[in-house]
Amino acid sequence: MSGGGDSMALLGIATAWAKRDGRRLLAITVDHGLNPDSVDWSRQCEAAARAVGADWIECRWEGEKPTTGLPAAARRARHGLIAETARTAGAKVVLLAHTADDIAESDWMRERGATLGRLREWSPSPAWPEGRGLMLLRPMLGEGREDLRNWLRVRGRDWIEDPGNAGFGRGRARAALDPLPEGKGEGLQRDRAGAVTPHPFAQDRSPEAPGRSSPLPLGEGFQVARPINAAELAAVLLCASGTDTPPRRDRLDALTSRLASGVDFTATLSGARIEATGDHVLIGREPGELRRRPPADIRLHPGITAVWDGRYEITAHAPGWTAAAALGRLNALSRPDRAIVNTVPAWARAALPVLIRDGGNAPVLAWRQAEVRTLAPRRLSLALGETTQESDLHRAIHGETPPPDLF
Structure with a gap:
């Protein structure tokens, strides 16, 4: 207040x-x-x-x-x-x-x-x-x-x-919308109808743009279907990249039009990579941006949840772990971990979270030694207006955690 x-x-x-x-x-x-x-x-x-x-x-x-x-x-x-x-x-x-x-x-x-x-x-x-x-x-x-x-x-x-x-x-x-004092002209009258219009990143979906978005394995981005409206596309870009700065409207409109054209292409916007092939589009963390500005390593403390790269909540069960990007460490993962990593597109793998033990340099996928929740699916659900009441905040969201058979 x-x-x-x-x-x-x-x-x-x-x-x-x-x-x-x-x-x-x-x-x-x-x-x-x-x-x-x-x-x-x-x-x-x-x-x-x-x-x-x-x-x-x-x-x-x-x-x-x-x-x-x-x-x-x-x-x-x-x-x-x-x-x-x-x-x-x-x-x-x-x-x-x-x-x-x-x-x-x-x-x-x-x-x-x-x-x-x-x-x-x-x-x-x-x-x-x-x-x-x-x-x-x-x-x-x-x-x-x-x-x-x-x-x-x-x-x-x-x-x-x-x-x-x-x-x-x-x-x-x-000042511009307030009416002028009586006798000083008609002035500008305020619109008090109070019609509430949705935020551009949470507009109702139309039949022409049904908004079919599904998380990739391990939450490393989304697969969306063409066509997609600009509102949902902007939300997917931010959720996939973990950032909070909306894309410029002109660049967003250009990307939306390009997707609607049906051509195959690869592009980047708002820290996200867009890979369009056929009817479907993969959107995830942009690997070039990941290399230019890698996410900071985070020291984990048992029982205390930390947010890594704006995309994952990680809660360690034991002391001595640090969360870091898989960038440059993929080949050092165990064979079982590499098999799991291979379920996501090759360009998205470096952005996965791994844990490194104090005094060691052999990484493990974060899910092996910590509780990991992917933030992007729930964030997208909120941004698109799918959460309509307080009780919805407690329901499980598809894609928040990986399928149990992966681990």
């Missing part, structure tokens, strides 16, 4: 729901360190949360701030901090206070070149890998900002107005 009118209204609404359903409510405030009054604002947020019986945690965006692209950087940091805090607390769903006004403002900004995603009521956290398995719920997208403030006024509740918002894109959008 920021202490603004929208978040204060959400606090009141969520408190009533939590009490009724016997749910714990945790309020998270992120101090971006961008305003000298932010410390006082955090104290006001804490007081408001404690007053209604909610738990409260403050997160701080530490370090140097960028001189350009500050709103996007702050948004990225905010989502990451919220996701880390929510996961630590054992939460699966984060409530956000976006309104119908935010939808209108985001549309206005996109029309002028902004790359903001479209707001929808139920969506996965954009933070990766911090937000893995975490959903965002925006229950107030059908409500107007001023209506919520009137709701607060009736109840005698106050809120914070951050003057810093006016200097950025959203502040300009807000």
Whole structure:
């Protein structure tokens, strides 16, 4: 919660729901360190949360701030901090206070070149890998900002107005969409219909683009069928590569058109390799990118889950293991391990995780000595809107773990 009118209204609404359903409510405030009054604002947020019986945690965006692209950087940091805090607390769903006004403002900004995603009521956290398995719920997208403030006024509740918002894109959008004062002309009227459109990476699939995607063995990418729409293709690229930076729209559209043409080709985009042959397409971690920027080795600790390369969760059962890429180590694997590695395309094998024992140099496939969960299948399911309620977060996803006969 920021202490603004929208978040204060959400606090009141969520408190009533939590009490009724016997749910714990945790309020998270992120101090971006961008305003000298932010410390006082955090104290006001804490007081408001404690007053209604909610738990409260403050997160701080530490370090140097960028001189350009500050709103996007702050948004990225905010989502990451919220996701880390929510996961630590054992939460699966984060409530956000976006309104119908935010939808209108985001549309206005996109029309002028902004790359903001479209707001929808139920969506996965954009933070990766911090937000893995975490959903965002925006229950107030059908409500107007001023209506919520009137709701607060009736109840005698106050809120914070951050003057810093006016200097950025959203502040300009807000000013442009607000009607002019009475007698000063008709002005620009805000669209309060509140129609919620899906995020580009989670649009409903159409009959023309049914979205047939299946994980490769060991989760090392996906096989998809042609044709595939740009929304699903973008999601598959990010999930296969383990990255979180969406592809440029022009490059994505060009790749989508090329796939629709039916020609055979190999291409790369967003850290992923696309190999199109006949009716099917294989998409996985791009081997050239893997060599240029290899994932960092991760020291494992028993019982503590670590994320490796943004694509695998690895939990060691014993001390003394380090997770690393199979790159340059494939020939050192045992014969049984090489037989398993051979179930994936040759170009994808170097991106598999292996474990190396302290004091040794003979690698073993990570599945041999640890619990390994492939993140890409569940991430794709979330991105494509297949997870529609909180209970879906606990169901097994095809491709998360390899078939038992492989091991």
